[in-house]
Amino acid sequence: MQLARFKQYDQERIRIASDNIYLNDFEEEGEVAPSLYMDRKWKVITNPNVTSYGQVSFQECGFIAPQGEASVDSKINSTYIDIDDKSNLLQKEIPESPIVWYPFKYQRATLFTSFIKWRGVVLKIYKDCFLCRLVDQDGNSPDEEAEILLSEISDEDLQLIDIGAVFYWSIGYQTNPSGSRTRSSIIRFRRLPVWRSEELSEAQKKAEKTLIAFGIT
Amino acid sequence: MLTPPLNEEVEISIFGPGYGECILVHIGFNDWIIIDSCINPSSKEPCAVEYLSSIGVPLDTGVKLIIATHWHDDHIRGIGKTVNSCSNATFVCSDGLLTKEFITFIKAYGARPGLTKGVNEFDIVLKSLETSHRTPKYASAEKALWKRNGPNGKPPCCITALSPADFAIHLAKIQLKELFPQGNTTKRDVVAPQPNNVAVVIWIEVGDIYLLLGSDLENSPDKRHGWAAIVDSNLRPEGIASVFKIPHHGSKNADLPEVWEKMLIKNPLSVMTPFSKGNVSLPTLEDINRIKSQTSEGYITAPPGVKRVKKPKIVEQFVKGATKSIYQVNSFFGHARFRADLKSRPIDWKTELFQSATSLNSLKV
Numbered sequence: 001m002q003l004a005r006f007k008q009y010d011q012e013r014i015r016i017a018s019d020n021i022y023l024n025d026f027e028e029e030g031e032v033a034p035s036l037y038m039d040r041k042w043k044v045i046t047n048p049n050v051t052s053y054g055q056v057s058f059q060e061c062g063f064i065a066p067q068g069e070a071s072v073d074s075k076i077n078s079t080y081i082d083i084d085d086k087s088n089l090l091q092k093e094i095p096e097s098p099i100v101w102y103p104f105k106y107q108r109a110t111l112f113t114s115f116i117k118w119r120g121v122v123l124k125i126y127k128d129c130f131l132c133r134l135v136d137q138d139g140n141s142p143d144e145e146a147e148i149l150l151s152e153i154s155d156e157d158l159q160l161i162d163i164g165a166v167f168y169w170s171i172g173y174q175t176n177p178s179g180s181r182t183r184s185s186i187i188r189f190r191r192l193p194v195w196r197s198e199e200l201s202e203a204q205k206k207a208e209k210t211l212i213a214f215g216i217t
Numbered sequence: 218m219l220t221p222p223l224n225e226e227v228e229i230s231i232f233g234p235g236y237g238e239c240i241l242v243h244i245g246f247n248d249w250i251i252i253d254s255c256i257n258p259s260s261k262e263p264c265a266v267e268y269l270s271s272i273g274v275p276l277d278t279g280v281k282l283i284i285a286t287h288w289h290d291d292h293i294r295g296i297g298k299t300v301n302s303c304s305n306a307t308f309v310c311s312d313g314l315l316t317k318e319f320i321t322f323i324k325a326y327g328a329r330p331g332l333t334k335g336v337n338e339f340d341i342v343l344k345s346l347e348t349s350h351r352t353p354k355y356a357s358a359e360k361a362l363w364k365r366n367g368p369n370g371k372p373p374c375c376i377t378a379l380s381p382a383d384f385a386i387h388l389a390k391i392q393l394k395e396l397f398p399q400g401n402t403t404k405r406d407v408v409a410p411q412p413n414n415v416a417v418v419i420w421i422e423v424g425d426i427y428l429l430l431g432s433d434l435e436n437s438p439d440k441r442h443g444w445a446a447i448v449d450s451n452l453r454p455e456g457i458a459s460v461f462k463i464p465h466h467g468s469k470n471a472d473l474p475e476v477w478e479k480m481l482i483k484n485p486l487s488v489m490t491p492f493s494k495g496n497v498s499l500p501t502l503e504d505i506n507r508i509k510s511q512t513s514e515g516y517i518t519a520p521p522g523v524k525r526v527k528k529p530k531i532v533e534q535f536v537k538g539a540t541k542s543i544y545q546v547n548s549f550f551g552h553a554r555f556r557a558d559l560k561s562r563p564i565d566w567k568t569e570l571f572q573s574a575t576s577l578n579s580l581k582v
Binding site for chain 2 (some may be wrong): 115116121122123124128129131133134141142143144145146147148149152162163164165166171183185187192193194195196197199200202203204206207208210211213214215216
């Protein structure tokens with residue numbers, strides 16, 4: 001049985017972390033629609049054989065109709081699940097911590113073993129570099145700030161650089177399906193979702209409630 | 218270090234981890250004021266809560282006022298937990314933040330934990346105040362924030378805001394309105410805009426001891442706000458201060474000679490925190506020399522500058538190739554403590570420096 005975890009680290013983003021000894025450092029990130037998961041704790045599982053950088057899609061358990069391959073298990077509260085046991089899938093109730101089964105692809109993955117993984121946010125942009133805050137995702141080292149050269153960013157990601165933009169920087173080595181290893185530094189900017197008018201209306205309602213509580217009208 | 222001040226002692230404690238600051242003032246008889254908040258890099262706890270707990274101050278009754286001089290990341294880290302812990306303290310923030318737009322902005326971004334913490338901390342504060350049925354107080358120039366009339370032998374105490382001026386509040390409201398996200402625009406982390414129009418400068422008088430705490434207020438060519446507006450105001454409280462929290466980490470653009478001439482005694486006890494961000498490191502050598510020309514009693518919670526985090530060789534190689542610079546955000550941490558008897562004259566400040574705190578005279582410049 002091969003298992004993996006999706007670990008939530010904010011309402012909109014997850015990390016898939018394999019618990020397979022051979023894939024111990026494999027990680028992948030994906031985004032979920034905030035409308036489905038905002039203000040709710042949830043868990044997602046998958047098979048570790050998902051290809052690196054594959055597109056990830058999600059369904060909330062029983063609440064949104066599964067699109068073919070996605071199924072859920074609402075009874076298991078563990079982070080781990082045996083993907084072969086589907087007897088409890090497709091429950092109607094929304095559990096407190098829904099678990100989403102992610103369909104896997106039987107392909108050999110290019111694995112990335114990281115020595116350090118930072119989450120960064122752009123603070124200031126200069127002509128040839130940008131200033132950013134870096135937070136070690138494993139919490140092993142203190143927060144840092146760096147001026148990263150724009151030449152390190154892929155053409156595709158350059159257009160995403162803006163004040164407040166979020167990115168991930170991993171340094172480690174890649175193991176190709178053939179088994180060869182290459183040292184690697186990968187900086188990838190997040191494709192951030194947009195503000196929806198419903199979210200802004202909700203924020204306005206909350207603000208009005210707060211102002212009333214403070215006696216300010 | 219763990220000895221609390223005597224009832225008849227005034228204490229000013231300033232904490233600075235290299236990025237951030239927190240000031241505690243004991244105004245006698247176990248009444249405390251907290252101004253801004255930062256995190257102890259070692260314990261990850263808010264400095265104020267940690268220190269007061271360590272010297273046995275009851276947080277629920279001992280802390281009277283918590284002031285957030287502005288919402289920049291380096292002045293607000295841990296303030297949510299501080300407001301939660303000090304359950305009877307009045308929370309004060311700048312009048313420039315008294316807008317539906319700003320609170321909506323906080324509510325929108327507060328639900329999205331980001332790396333820049335100012336918004337999230339402010340959201341925690343608002344929730345804590347609502348839950349505990351406390352109403353925040355808004356600070357603006359020449360507004361009294363808290364007063365103790367001096368019953369039961371306690372010395373009278375008055376805490377007054379000297380800023381933001383009305384015009385600064387006007388500018389802040391325009392600035393903050395622009396931060397509010399529009400529909401279908403990309404969600405990003407919030408980075409506080411410049412200039413800082415909402416900084417709250419605090420004036421504290423305890424008996425006949427006066428303290429001037431300069432926040433991050435800077436000078437402005439427009440005399441309707443900034444330090445010139447404070448100096449020129451005929452409504453600010455009378456008195457000259459013997460202690461000065463130097464504004465904006467000692468930067469030149471926050472230094473107005475008239476402040477030293479008209480609001481401070483000669484050779485005042487002066488203290489500041491350092492700041493590092495990108496190619497900006499404050500105070501500069503020029504700043505230190507300028508401040509030393511005004512006082513021989515200058516202190517800083519840590520020497521200006523940064524240090525690098527040690528990394529494995531392979532990581533270091535990639536980092537070196539990809540960056541122009543990289544440094545630890547909170548490279549140092551220090552605590553400067555000053556205590557003086559409320560009655561004995563002349564005022565004799567007893568100085569104690571912990572961790573990285575040092576006097577400006579001992580810095581190699």
